Amino acid sequence: DGGITQSPKYLFRKEGQNVTLSCEQNLNHDAMYWYRQDPGQGLRLIYYSQIVNDFQKGDIAEGYSVSREKKESFPLTVTSAQKNPTAFYLCASSRRQGEGNTEAFFGQGTRLTVV
């Protein structure tokens, strides 16, 4: 089954700790994205990557870091510099622009809570 998988589903972090959220896709998509969603709000872009070994900051990149060493994987690290990390994190992937339909497919999300 092709799809995009996020893990874990729930994650608890102590203040001052870094945590890494996993995102894996087997859709052969070049582009991958991380979004943050706060209660009752829309999705805000954290980081995105159009190709392996390349990524760009989105609108709210401060306190986050990513890597894109493999096409299938785009892990997100929430660092201690992120002052309000409690949120629902969504990973997505899509074809690159110019390669047909480019709608993004989303994972089921990781709910991060700072305790």
Next chain:
Amino acid sequence: GESVGLHLPTLSVQEGDNSIINCAYSNSASDYFIWYKQESGKGPQFIIDIRSNMDKRQGQRVTVLLNKTVKHLSLQIAATQPGDSAVYFCAEKGGYNKLIFGAGTRLAVHP
């Protein structure tokens, strides 16, 4: 800057009625729009998309209308069912395939 927004935060409809969810966008250069459905605690699911060279696109029980003159997008759901209850987002495709999302509209379907 770019922005996508929704007119109604909550929409309540009776089962069997038609639903219309509206969305405004600000970037007149955008050429691709998507509607997503998000159920509680889950990731958004693709519903339907439309390119700017079209005014209307139909799917199964859903229709998207695009009015480029006033930069307005709408999602029509025919014969709304309880399973349609969710938050609906419109999204605008910006540069580098970035999706710009609005705040969403919650659709509540009552029996």
